[in-house]
Amino acid sequence: MTKTTINRPAAAMPWGLLLAALSGVAQAASTVPTPPAPPSTASAAIQACRGSSQWLAGAAKSDITGPMVDSSTGYTEPGITMNGLQTRLYARGFVLESPCSGQRVAYVNAELLHTYQSIKTGVIRKLAAKLPGVYSDANVMIVGTHDHSAPSNTSFRTLYNLANGVIGFDDLNYNIVVDGIVDTIVRAHNARRPATLALAKGTVANAAFNRSLPAYQANPDAADYSSNVDTTMTLLKMTGADGQPIGAISWFGVHGTSLDKDAHVVDGDNKGQAALRLEKTVGGNFVAAFSNAPLGDVSPNQPDPANPGGDFLRPHNLDSSLSAYDDARVHGERQYAVALNLFNTATSAITGGLFYKHQFVEFQNIPVSPAYTGGATGAATCTAAIGAAFVSGTEEGGTKLIASLKEGSLTYQGIPINPLIPPALQKCQAEKQVLLPVGDVSGFWVSNIPWVDTIVPFQVFAIGNLGLVASSFEQTTMSGRRLRNALKPTLAVMGVNDIVVPTIANAYHQYLTTREEYAVQNYEGGFTHFGPWSSAAFIEHADIVARALVTGGSLSAGPTPPDLLSAQVVHTPIETWGVVNDEPPSGKNFGDVVTDAAASYAMGNNRVSVTFWSAHPRTAQIRQREGAVPAGFSYLEVQRWNGSAWERFATDGDPYTRFLWQRVGGSLSAQSQVTVQWDLDLAPPGTYRLVHNGVAKKWGLLGPTYVNFSGASRSFKVQ
Structure with missing residues (x-):
């Protein structure tokens, strides 16, 4: 792969170093977490279920295709809207239950741009009416595929309904999505039957490329890995006791940007195309979900050797026999082929009980322990803010609001991007040139409701020896690797020997970069809302939840995110008129x-x-x-x-x-x-x-x- 170059103004580096010095954070040579020793033993309930292979499983699929006309695409560019339909969008739901532990979870893979907190809030509200006392925030995991060809405008928060092709909230799209997800959970719940679960892993070649190499290569642990992206697909196979296939969930990290912003059609992108193909191949009522794993710096498109640092190339750029509409199908085929092979060869039985833990955490301005910062002291998260790197766009060919501003630029023409930012916030956000403080808008907006969700959900499922650690962030490759490595000793105590990180799960909080990647301030670092120690803080709290899961310890529920459905004042023009x-x-x-x-x-x-x-x-x-x-x-x-x-x-x-x-x-x-x-x-x-x-x-x-x-x-x- 050609190395992406980085363009910095001459005055940028001194300013960046000054900010780092003023931040008050004593940086260690490496910020790789070294968590404390794991729990000594698992809870009695976990131990009682060791070796159990009894499961109940149900699967269902519901249409969640929103408005395909006069709606925003997933590329945050004003005026770019949908005007057609190529494939319908689906929520694919799975309910798993362990008779041994007596616990049940629902997992939904939804073809959405983002799984906003608004979506999860609406789903839990409606599930409480349909299946009282059965499902809650704790045992429902909703994962978005990060499909940039899915209609948007469904967040309760201003930022995500403002930085779109059209401005405002769309009730029709919101209700189609929420009702579809509720429907798939209810039908999967009602379809539960005795089943066996099996796991398989394989390599997906030529399907993922790192779009932020300078940031990735800044990690001291980059040399520990043979690839700058994670090429592994993990697949969970569900088979009825009668031998009939029920469903499969695969996890593989890559952006849903196969179709570019000029396609203007609703489409499931690479994961949706792969799912349709696998379902057709297996046949019957089989449900195939292609979920995302850490994908923050991972593109399905390829670097252009002739233009390092420029836009990546899609299949139709490389093959003149293809049109721009073929790109998602070509990329989806690569994931489908591996998933089909894994489905046909999965023999590693999932054993043990089913357990879960969940906690909400107000993520702004919380301290981070040195064990999770590589020894750095005084670390904390910050009030959420967007950095200047946002307006530089990415190699995916999206918005570039200031064409001459490049990723990694810490100033614009030698001056700070926004000199009106409070010094304390700029100090906390360190190398980031703060463009807009979206976590505290009281100084410039008509209300004091933050423009983004600041409460982060932490959720861990243990499905026998498979662990799912949900992340509401777009985690980069290395951020995801560090998370898995940190939680591996903890979850191993309960017999979990495979960990996957479903991303854009339960809510949406933009990107999550390592401390070293953040300092480079590429697009992903500029959109890491909560500052340079965000990834370290996430790992610490995920580990807290994982330890409580292992020991059976209690956790406070944390602050429940507000239901702001009735507070939506600005609606899209088509919704309004x-x-x-x-x-x-x-x-x-x-x-x-x-x-x-x-x-x-x-x-x-x-x-x-x-x-x-x-x-x-x-x-x-x-x-x-x-x-x-x-x-x-x-x-x-x-x-x-x-x-x-x-x-x-x-x-x-x-x-x-x-x-x-x-x-x-x-x-x-x-x-x-x-x-x-x-x-x-x-x-x-x-x-x-x-x-x-x-x-x-x-x-x-x-x-x-x-x-x-x-x-x-x-x-x-x-x-």
């Missing part, structure tokens, strides 16, 4: 064809494209939630002639179909068109047609009326 009116041109009807298919197409690398007069797609989702549109509604269908009738061959959930919407006649026009595309890569010969379905909203004297419509292309041959 709604779909005003849909109207086709004079003489045309909804569903009429504008541009038709050709008479025939060659098999293989080819594409069919048909354009229809249409309506705003948000209306169909609203009507579906009202029960006026069936649950299996699809915006498009590929239909195949079977000799006597048209039958459904593919829908808008198929990775090879695409639904693209556009307004016609300006932003205030009621006219719109939809283009339905179908890539023929795997299509067998036959006669086909493309169908578009929709719901239009029309205003009359007595208010809105709704028109369900459908349109079909000409028939065409694939040969």
Whole structure:
């Protein structure tokens, strides 16, 4: 891999050194944690379940596809919005129960950009009504895939609803996501049956690249590893006592940025594509979840040898036969292939009981023990703040708000980025040039509610000899390695010999870098909210929770994050005003064809494209939630002639179909068109047609009326 260069203004390094000196933190030569000795013995309950192989397992999958039009993408760039759908998004839920320990957990892998605290809060609130006393913050883990092609605007916090393509909170998207996750947990709970669990590990090649090499190489323990990313995939296989497959969860750390911001389509990205492929291969009701592990500095895209430090290359940049829409499918195939092999060969039985612990911690301005800082004294976290490196963007090709500001620059043209920042905050944040204090906005905002969540959830599951240490952060590779290494002796006491770190779990707190990586102030360090000792503080508190799990000790619940649903004042424009009116041109009807298919197409690398007069797609989702549109509604269908009738061959959930919407006649026009595309890569010969379905909203004297419509292309041959 080509080493990424770093560009620093001449005056940057002296300023950075001055800040480090003023920070009052005595840095050790290495900040690798050296935790105290682990507990001597595990609790009696844990010991009683050693060797137990009895499990109950259930799995389910629910659609959580939010608004695919007039919604933000996962790239924080104003004006960049969604305008179509490539694959639907899903929450895949698993409920595991140990008859020996009598405990139960729910694990959900959701195709989301971020698992905001707002999502977890809404899910727990609704689960309490559906399954009273069964699930809580403690035994539910919701993990986001960090999909940058998923609609956003679902956080209770201003920052994440402000730094988007559109501004504000979207009730429709929020409720679709929360209700979908609740549905998948309830159905997985009801599907529990006797099962065996097995674990397997393998290497995923050519699927992950470190996008922040200067920061990674600053770690004194970098030389201890053969790779600057973690190439290991860990897979948990669930099989019914009848031998039928129930599901699988795999963990592999990589960003969900295979599709770039210019694709504008909702898509499950590499992990969603891999999941669809594995589910189709295994068949039946099998549920496959591809979860993330430490991914903060890990890209699925490749460095450009001709432009070190520049944007990384996606598959379509490397292969002219591919389009930008193919990138997630190509990357997903690499994870799918390894997961399929692990699923077919998993024989290492999971034994022991099931146990869990959870605690909330107010993470601002808390001390960090020297045992977790490499011996440095006086360390503490800080009031949450964003650094200047945020506006420099990343190698993924996202926002670069100041083009000449590079990652690692500690000043801009020799001066501090924001000289109005309080000296105490700047001192605590050390090398970071503080741009905005998002943890305390009382000095510049209309309310004193922080722009980010400052309460961090700590959660550890022990599923027999497998440990899951949830992280609400985007942990870098080395931050994750240090966490696992620190907790390994602790959890080994209870028989855990494999630890994975599901990331972007239960809430979202931006990045988590090591102390050395933080000092370099690449993008990831600039977005490590709580200052230079954030990773050390996280490891310390995760270890506290893990020790209580091992010994059976009690933990205070900690401060419950506030439910701010009713406090959302600013909503997205489409949420505020709604779909005003849909109207086709004079003489045309909804569903009429504008541009038709050709008479025939060659098999293989080819594409069919048909354009229809249409309506705003948000209306169909609203009507579906009202029960006026069936649950299996699809915006498009590929239909195949079977000799006597048209039958459904593919829908808008198929990775090879695409639904693209556009307004016609300006932003205030009621006219719109939809283009339905179908890539023929795997299509067998036959006669086909493309169908578009929709719901239009029309205003009359007595208010809105709704028109369900459908349109079909000409028939065409694939040969």
